[in-house]
Amino acid sequence: WNEPIIFELHQPGEKGVELPPVNKEVALAVGDGISVIPEAMQRKGRLGLPEIGQARVLRHYVRLSQETLGSDFNVEIGQGTCTMKYIPKINELLIRDPKMMELHPLQNEETVQGMLEIFHKLDLCMREISGMDCFSFQPGSGTQALFAMASIVRKYHESRGEGDQRNEIITTIFSHPSQAATAAVKGYKIITLHPDEDGFPDIDKLKAAVSERTAGFVVANPEDTGIFNPRIKEFTDIVHQAGGLCFYDQANANGLLGITRAKEAGFDMCFFNLHKTFAAPHMCGGPATGALGVIAKLKEFLPAPIVEHRDGKYSLQYDLEQSIGKVRSFHGVAQTVLRAYAWIRALGAEGLKEVAKIAVLNNNYMYHKVLAIRGASAPYVKGHRLEQVRYSWEQMTKETGVTTEDVTRRMTDFGLHYWTSHHPYIVKQPFTLEPTESYSKEDLDEYIHALEQISKEAYENPEIVKSAPHNSTIHKMDEQDFLDHPDKWCITWRSYLKKTAVVEAAK
Amino acid sequence: WNEPIIFELHQPGEKGVELPPVNKEVALAVGDGISVIPEAMQRKGRLGLPEIGQARVLRHYVRLSQETLGSDFNVEIGQGTCTMKYIPKINELLIRDPKMMELHPLQNEETVQGMLEIFHKLDLCMREISGMDCFSFQPGSGTQALFAMASIVRKYHESRGEGDQRNEIITTIFSHPSQAATAAVKGYKIITLHPDEDGFPDIDKLKAAVSERTAGFVVANPEDTGIFNPRIKEFTDIVHQAGGLCFYDQANANGLLGITRAKEAGFDMCFFNLHKTFAAPHMCGGPATGALGVIAKLKEFLPAPIVEHRDGKYSLQYDLEQSIGKVRSFHGVAQTVLRAYAWIRALGAEGLKEVAKIAVLNNNYMYHKVLAIRGASAPYVKGHRLEQVRYSWEQMTKETGVTTEDVTRRMTDFGLHYWTSHHPYIVKQPFTLEPTESYSKEDLDEYIHALEQISKEAYENPEIVKSAPHNSTIHKMDEQDFLDHPDKWCITWRSYLKKTAVVEAAK
Amino acid sequence: MTQKVHPYIPNMVPKVQEEMLKVIGAKNIMELYSCIPDELKLKENMNIPPALTEYELRRHIEGILNKNTSTKEYLNFLGAGCWQHFIPAVCDEINQRSEFLTAYAGEPYEDHGRFHALFEYQSLVAELVDMDVVNVPTFDWGQAAATSIRMAARINGKKKVLLTKTTAPERRDIIINYGTPDLQFEFVHFDVKTGAMDLKDLKAKLTEDVAALYFENPSYLGFIEEQGPEISKLLKGNQSLMVVGVDPISLGVMAPPSHYGADIICGDLQPLGMHMNFSGGQAGFIATRDEVKFVQEFPSRLFGIVPTVKEGEYGFGDVYYDRTSFALREEGKESVGTQTALWGITAGVYLALLGPDGMYEVGQAIMQNSQYAVQRLNQIPNITGSCLNSPFFKEFVVDFNHTGLSVEELNKRLLEKKIFGGKDLSNEFPEFGQSALYCVTEVHTKEDIDHLVQSIKEVIEK
Amino acid sequence: MTQKVHPYIPNMVPKVQEEMLKVIGAKNIMELYSCIPDELKLKENMNIPPALTEYELRRHIEGILNKNTSTKEYLNFLGAGCWQHFIPAVCDEINQRSEFLTAYAGEPYEDHGRFHALFEYQSLVAELVDMDVVNVPTFDWGQAAATSIRMAARINGKKKVLLTKTTAPERRDIIINYGTPDLQFEFVHFDVKTGAMDLKDLKAKLTEDVAALYFENPSYLGFIEEQGPEISKLLKGNQSLMVVGVDPISLGVMAPPSHYGADIICGDLQPLGMHMNFSGGQAGFIATRDEVKFVQEFPSRLFGIVPTVKEGEYGFGDVYYDRTSFALREEGKESVGTQTALWGITAGVYLALLGPDGMYEVGQAIMQNSQYAVQRLNQIPNITGSCLNSPFFKEFVVDFNHTGLSVEELNKRLLEKKIFGGKDLSNEFPEFGQSALYCVTEVHTKEDIDHLVQSIKEVIEK
Structure with a gap:
């Protein structure tokens, strides 16, 4: 078309x-x-x-x-850190129930007992998965959950009279950029730790960073590299000793379900993206849910309301003494809460653990196969990868001039794709693959084969890759100018009409 | 893919x-x-x-x-005689109501009053549209409605003791092949009338054909040519005088809604395809509904049950004295009954008439434009076309060797299509276009432009057209052998495995 | 602009109409109708209520539908030709895809996906019945049976057809309607104690002019006809064909009729992924061996696989199109037209999802649950859970003769308890008196069945 | 095979696992977890109920949802930030398409359709607000307002923000949460008789360090703030920016804030085609003029149109990506992430369907219906239909102070009559005593409104 x-x-x-x-x-x-x-x-x-x-x-x-390549249509494993998995159709059918779709958030509690029950039951499941003591589903994404956690950190220290003193939050460079960005919104100074040469967060750097100004420590584990930090408990201990709170970015927890938890690693809070690990769809980028869990002493800081269950009745608790207020209107994205609950119930405790195990199996299989591709590598320590790996085409770029951006355009021609990685590109020419549990060996082989083929092309006939896509919906764009120059960018059609000569000519 | x-x-x-x-x-x-x-x-x-x-x-x-080109995706006007129109999404949403989807056909009548109400209300609408006195929605398509009508003709004459004597049914060559085929199934000898030189059914031929053996006369009007027979009442009179029944194939009645009716033209029965004129979708070829209407004296011949309305209650009437029995199990395709009712209610009496008028306007617009294309013509009388036209590429084929089959393959490359026409090809190198009311002038122009372009190619570079498709899902097939030779045809995968050398080689 | 432009009719815009009329050279649209004589033109307006906007329409229709009580609200034990089964969500997702929903008669190129999916449907059902040829789906089991019988008669040129008396009455009516006047029908008796076909009677009626025998297995009454091989032997000896109707969901655990001599197999696809839809989910299939004499007698379309000019790529097309009524009008084999293609695609999705294990499990679950229901019903005094002394699949005849209540009365009272009781057989099979055909499938839980049993108990004890 | 292979996890097949482990060179999967210290490993199983099959799951969830009573069953007059409107079926069809549902962060080539649809969404909303820049949607109105305010503060480098006291309490909380500690907030009083902003108070608080004033129009309480031009003049004189929140469904009949001086406009897209979903349908938007100083402060993604190498073909991409937190982490503008893209696409579909006339009609219908409701409510003794003496849009404050009943009690009794009464304001706006915020839209028929009025009458007369 x-x-x-x-x-x-x-x-x-x-x-x-x-x-x-x-x-x-x-x-x-x-x-x-x-x-x-x-x-x-x-x-x-x-x-x-x-x-x-x-x-x-x-x-x-x-x-x-x-003209949109949804995950229903391809082997969607190139969005590493984002956990694209199979979206069960039954869940999509369930959320279209008018008994869910047509509820007003302010209806009398008696008339939404079913909905509240689902919030509460999901809360119970999430507690088991994380070891935390209470969950809020109000945040509309991982970014907003991170923002809520930063808000809780601030409120917590304020409640103890240390609000002004504790003005630093520590994070790592291989954690999601939103960790730093949301903490900065809450007025924090950000201290970013770089890894040691094996790619592990550096404990000495942490020790050097903590102080009486430390408000909190936020990290993902495994980080975007897929490397798990085995000394995480020591990290959280150090931060706790310095008086900070530890919060855990579990946006992607796909390799860990039933294996290891936030609680045992010493975290005070964590969040899960229900639209990643818990199989709610991404919907082109939201609406979504960052399920936010806290230990008991932080419960009163949660955004209100939360769902309580007493004597067989569910109610909305607005009265939280130290609540940070609101991060999103009303109760959050109820459809995605329902989806996540349905997904967990379709798997049970054992099934969740299988999810993690197969995700790790699939990833390590790919890891071995991708490392065998000419020009590809995975910087840092050998092995130790859980559910994803950040790879690099650095060598191929050096040898052929073909960049990771070229490859991503060429992948389109195979009906596949990957995105490169978050900035900054600490790993050069990066790409991050996360196969999850949803794909079969044959699917993975298809994907690997495409990478092999492109590598081959890069070495034999790089022009094919550089001039890609050849077989996509549209031809190659002339990007730079039109997106970054104020005189040329057009963010709306009216603006396009004003700026282009088309209009001029018509006059 | x-x-x-x-x-x-x-x-x-x-x-x-x-x-x-x-x-x-x-x-x-x-x-x-x-x-x-x-x-x-x-x-x-x-x-x-x-x-x-x-x-x-x-x-x-x-x-x-x-890889399937539904009518939602293209300017679907190339299926002349089949009335592909816009399928309103609201109707598709309504039929997914569990209160419809999850009904068992044998439930107690008290528990399906809503469903029966819809059957009855559609019946009332159809009576207004046709002038008939009662409708059955049991037939699962036009073909089955035709079969039911042929069955009624037989039963009617049997009930009058003329069952054996009256063994001929008269039809016309430009009526749908199912008219002849279904009557033949009911044991009738078929007499097929060919048109006069202007394309009108020939009244003299009819006069010559009727006799005491005449059981019935079945015809479409307009016929597949889109030509309306203005003397239709004379035709039905002649048949009635000979003692036969007249039944009307209104599978496609799109140009006639609110303009002219079966009753006034003297028909005893008619049927409408709810999946054509009444905007139910074709669904790759069914399930569908051929709504069968009869005049009062034939009501007792209908397939049972029919819905009756008395004292505010709806009931299923199984007790029809002369019923032909059943043509389809239970009550027919209830979803499509609901869709047709919803469509009629979305338009009202005036809207239905607009449907007809715009369908005729659109068709005549196309007619003028297509006749201007080099190599295209519309045999028979000038003008007089209602909602569709059977065109011919005869001249182009003569001059360039490009056939109508070549054109249909080439249309695919434009994201459009048409089918040629029903056999036999009385009109040489035929194609039948029916724009309906659903398409805008711009849509029609797009379609016309594609035909113009192909005609141009045929005259300038016929190889392009002959070797089409160039831009379709698959490449050109090697058809003949594989579909018509018993040693090579493979109607199932298991049969393919048995017959191909693939399997042999594997042994 | 006096008249509103309807969202479904873009060219109601007056300015556009003017332009188009100018091209045509007409003054107004009614001029284009000049070919219709005035006396045929409708003078008054049709008496149809005024147009509703989309929101009004939705409220109107939903208001009417709310008068229904569905099997989601009440517990349902009705079957008898339309059955409540588990429907995977993926089936609905696929058959609601706008592409499949609105496609029709495209050619193999632009509608490649439709051909492909239907070819796969044929292939998947072929595995189920263990036959090499399956057609694009027809209307329903009854019509598929009628067509199968007509095919048989064309193949051997004979005119008499035998049906068992246990054939579903609705299907019998369809068969006879489609078969007459060309064919003559006779009925073979059955053993009232087991439902089994009376082979003596069959032998007696199996005269030289018998084209085919038709029976169903599992039968309409649920029992399993175990004399298949014997029946086949008798027919073969007489050069008559054996046509067997089958519920395809039984074929994970039951032998396909091809294994006991069937020449043509037919049945209904509705159990394989279709919602009941007040009977809108029915769809028929026909299967035969890959022999020309069978293939050439199919009235239906048959999609075949064809290589394209590109190595390793598949295309699809109509096999032996020239036998159809599309090609030959009344000289074609019966007739073909729009039937139930979407349900064929859906049945294919269903079979692909369940796979061999799933089909086995669903068959087993149905047998276990239905046997459990009979066992529990037997414990109610004055009721016989299954009045036929033979194994059964999914459905069974419950004998209420000793309760003092008619089935009609009983079902009315069950309705008050939010249960749709089994189908009343007292008219169709008076030999069983006050009996009802109950249907229990994989969707019924133990609690559902226990609730039924408890309710019946309460009703008859009251 | 002891453990069943789950349909969602194909590689649970043991044979496949073996092959893969062989490639990896590991003995079993747990070996791959050796990097996790034992003391961190979960010893016991999680206490989560056993897995349900699809059918069981469906019955389980539907059983729970059936405990809800939806606005389809009861008549609803709740609004207050989430509103019941007419939703064209085409909107649902599009946002339920599997492609849009499951897409995420593809690039402009393979996800061309997503970029295209979101660019159109931006362009369509731009017409509504008469501004040249609109972002890819954010979480909701509250967060969009918070971000708009932060943008304003970054633009002029000031730190104080004024909010009207009639700002929706929820949105106020979000704004303050997002704004602190960087910004300081102060509230501007309003006239309790009309709701209008107190311009004297505004002048008093409009000190040099004021970055922006935020108000809503139509306001949370439904009234129309008519002093826009005056307010704008005051702000401009002080080099403060004017940020206005707006219900976009009002913009067919109401002037967009850009026409009375707004620098940044924000609001919620939910009225434009989203089901309420217990508040899951909210989505925020932000619009500004096409000036670098505005554009560079957007934290959100902004899709721009780009020519391709093929003449006349359009592509799309991220405008000025380097300002975002994706590119710059904590140095970026606030933060960006998954927000509500699907609702953006849906709002685009809605606007494309309604067109200029539809947006006008829906605005007018809302005004007529809600005015009718107020008129009828006024006829009930002791009730004032709208206690604010000013024109309003969609919502209005009903004064129950003279009925002797609390709103809580009243709503309870209305519930018995299957009506969800308006939102109780007695906590949020004690200045209005026992009052409630009622919402009447185009979906309410005269009969609905009459039924409400009749019911209230009965309740207070009882």
Whole structure:
């Protein structure tokens, strides 16, 4: 398809859908309804939206959907750190139940007992998985959960009179950028630890970093490299001794379910992305849920309300003494709470552990296979990888000039993809693969084969890779200028019309 | 995608879905359940089905779906006689209501009052549209409705003691082949009338054909040519005078809604395809509904049950004195009954008439545009076309060697398609276009432009068209042998494995 | 602009109409109808309620549907040709895909996926029945049976058809309607104690002109007909064909009819992934051996696999199209048209998901659960759980003759307890008196069955 | 094979595991966990109920959900940040498409459709607010407001922020949580009779260090703030920015804040095609002018249009990616991550379907229906339909102070009549005593409203 921009489909007079009509008696009683709006607040002129018949709108968007490579359609293992796994269709069917879809968040608690039960039951499951004592599902993503945790750290120290004194948060360079960014939003100075030569977080650097200014320590484990820090308990001990809180980024906990937990590693808080490890879909980038768990002493700091269960009744508890207030409106993304609960119940305790084990098996299988590809490597310690690995094409780039960006474009031609990695590229020419438990050996082999093929091309005929994609929805873009120059970027169609000569010429 | 045959995805041990488990106490009480099956009736050995994980099954089928060109995705006007129109999404949402999906057809009538109400209300609408007096929605398609009508013709004459005498049914060559075929199934001799030189059914030929052997006359109007027979009332009068019944194939009635009806034209029965004119989807070829309407005196011949409404209660009437029995199990395709009702209610009487008018407008617009394309023509009388036209590439074929089959393959490259026409090809190198009311002028222009382009290619560089498709899901097939030779045709995968050398080589 | 432009009809826009009329050279649209004589034109408006907007429509329809009580709300034990089974969510996802939903008669290139999926459906069902040819699905079991019988008669040119008396009455009606006047039908008796076919009677009726015998296994009444091999022997000796109807969900544990001599197999796909839809989920299939004499008699479309010009790539097309009524009108084999393709694709998805183990397990679960129900029903005084003394699959005849209640009355009272009781057989099979056909499948839990038994107990003891 | 292979985990097949372990050179999977010290390993099993098969799961979840009573069953007049509107079926069809549902962070080539749809969403909302820059959607209105305010503070480098006291309490909490400790907040009073901002108080608090003023229009309490131009003048004079929160469904009839001087506009997309989902349908947007100083302060992704090497073809990509926290970690602008992209696409579909007329009509219908409700409520003795003497949109404050009943009690009794009454304001706005915020939209029919009025009458008269 070569779909136009939707404004180009405008045909004056056409209509996509009709609104429910206003009853004639109502109109008679109140008049046109809009002349009561004060002059200055009336909309003048007609909205510049396009007018398009229903069938054409539908055709436009279903075609665009076909031009989107959802995880249902490919071996989606190239989004390392993000855990793309199989999204069970049964869960998608369950969330379309009007008994869920058509609930208002402020309904009387008696009328949403089922929904509250699901929140509570998921809470119980998450406690088992993490060892934490209470969960909030209000955060709308991992980033927001990190923000909520940073807020709790601040509130906690404030409640102890150390709010001003403790103004530093320590993180590591291989943790997700949101850890640093959200803590900075809460006014913290960020101390970023770089790894030792094997890729492990460096305990000496941590010791050097902690002080009476330390508010908290936030880290992922394994980090983006897939390397698990075996001395994590020592890390949390050091931070605790310095008076800081430890919080754990478990956005991706896929290799750990039933194996090891936040509690035993000494964390005070953690969060899980229900849209990653717990098989809720990513939906092009949200809505999502960062399930936020805390130990008992931090429960009163959680964003309100949380769900309580007493005498067979579920209720919303708004009264949390030290609550940080709100991070997201109402109760969070209920659909994704339901999805995660359904997924856990489809697996049970043993199934969850199998998830972790097979994710690790799959990843180590890939790790062995990818390392055998010419020009690919995985910096740092050999082995020790759990559910993902950050690889590098550094050698290939040196030898052929083909970069990781070239490879990602070429992957498109195979109906596959990967993204490179978060900035900064500490690992040069990076790519991060995370096969999860969802893919079969045959799927992994298909993916590996594509990488092998591209490596071969890079060494034999690099131009093929550099000029990719050859077989994608669109041709190669002329990016730099149009995205980074204020005179050329166009963030909306109206802006495009203004800026392009097309409009000039038309005048 | 280049999806393998599903059997090739077989990985022993994988599983697509789990069945609900049998309760342990149940198993304890009854044992394994299957050893009670007599020896000769036990399945020996393992079924030869593939074993595949859920995600892979899903990926396979969603990819195949993307390789299917539904009417949601293109300007679907090339299936003339079949009325492909916009399928409103609201209707698809309504039929997924568990209050419809999860009804058993034998439930107590009290518990399906809503469903019966919809059957009845659709019946009332269809009576208005056709002038008939009662409808049955049991037939599962137009073909089955035609079969039911032929059955009624037989039963009617039998009830009057003329069952053996009246053994001929008259039809026309431009009516759907199913008219003849189904009447033949009911044991009738078929008399097929050819048109006069203007393409109108020939009244003299009809006069010559009727006799005391005439059981019935079945015809479409307009016929597949899109030409409306203005003397239709004379035709039905002639047949009635000879003692035959007249039945009307209104599979496609899209140009006539609110304009003219079966009753006034003198028909005793008619049927409408709810999956054509009434906007139910075709679903790759069914399930569907041929709504069968009859005048009052034929009501007692309908297949049972029909829905009756009395004192605010709906009931299923099984007791029809002369009923032909059943043509399909239970009540027909309830989803499509609901869809058709919803569509009618979304339009109202005036909207239905607009449907007809715009369908005729769109068709006549295309007619003028297509006739201007080099090598295209529309045999028979000028004008007089209602909702569709059967065109011909005869001239182009003569001049360039490009056939209508070549064009249809080439259309694929434009993301469009048409099928040629029903056999026999009275109109040479035919194609039948029916734009319906669903498409905008811009859509029609896009389609016309593709035809123009192909005509241009045919005259300038016919090889492009002949070797098409160039840009389809698959390459050109080597058809003849593999489909028509018993040693080579493979109707199942197992048969393919047996017949191909692949298997031989493996031995 | 006096009239509103409807969202479904873009060209209602007056300005666009004007442009188009100008191209055509007409003044207004009604001019295009000049070919229709005035006396045929409808003068008044149709009496159909005014148009509803989408939201109104939704409230209207949902309001009506809310008058229904579904099998999700009440416990259901009705079967008799339409059965409640577990439906994997993936089946719904696939058959609700907009592409499959709105496709129709595209060619093998642009509709490659449709051909591919239906070819796979044929292939998967072929494994189930152990036959090499399966058709694109037909309307339902009844029509598939009718067509199978007509095929048989065309193959051997005979005109008499035998049906067992235990054939489902609805299917019998369809068969006879499709078969007459070309064929003559006769019925073979059965043993009222076991349901088994009366072989003596069969022998007596198996005259030289018998084209085929049709029976069902498992039968309409649920019992398993175990005399398959013997019946086959008798038919072969008489050059008559054996046509067997089958519930495909039984074939993980039961032998396919091809193993005991069936020449043509037919049945209903609804159990393989279709919601009941008030009977909108039915779909028929027909299977035969890969012999020309069979293949050439199929009225249905048969999709075959074809190599493309690219090595290793598959395409698909119509096998032997020239036998169909599309090609030959009344000279074709019966007739073909829109039937139930979407359910064929869905059945394929279902079989691909369940695999060999799943089909075995579902068969076993059905047998265990239904046997448990009979066992428990037998414990109720005055009730016989299954009045036929033979093994059964999924369905069984419960004898209420000694309860003093009619099945009608009993079912009414069960309804008050939110249970849909089994189908009343007193009209269809008066030989069983006040009996009902109960259906128990893999979806029934022990608690469901216990609840049924307890409820029946309460009803008859009251 | 002792353990069953789960349908979600294909490589549980033992034979496959063996092959893979051989490649890796490990004896078993637990060996791969040797990097985790024993003392960190979980010894016991997690206390999570055993796995359910798909059918059991469905019955389990549906059983729980059935304990809910939805707004489809009861008549709903709750709004207050999450509103019940008409949702075109096409919106659901698109956002349930498997492709959009399961896509994530693909690149502009393989995910072209996602970029395209989100660019269109930006462009469509831009028309609504009459601004040239709109972001990929954020979490919700509250967070969008918080971010807008932080952007404002970064732009002019000031630290004090004014909020009207009528700001929605939830959003206020989010704003403050996101704003502290960097920013200081102060509240501007309002006129209790009309809801209007107290301009005197505003002037008093508008000190030099004020970065921005935030208010909502239509406000949380439903009234229309008509002093926009005056407020804007005051702010401009002080080099403070004006941030306005808006319900986008009002913009067919109400002026967009850009027309009365807003520098940054934010709001919630939920009214534009999202089901309420117990608040899972919220999504925020932010819009500004196309000036570098604004664009560079967006933390969110902004998709821009880019020509490809093929003439006339469009591609899309991230505008000015280097400002984000993805690129710069803590040096980036706030933070970005997964937010609510699917709702952005859906809002785009909604706007494309409604078009200019639809947006006008829906705004008008809301105003007419809600005015009718107030008119009818006023006819009940002791009740004031809207206690604010000013025009309102969609929501209004009903005064129950003279009924002798608390809103809590009243709502309980309405619940018995299958009505969800308006939100109790007695805690949030004690200045209004026993009052409730009612919401009436285009989905409410006259009969619905009459039924509400009748029910309230009955309740207070009892």
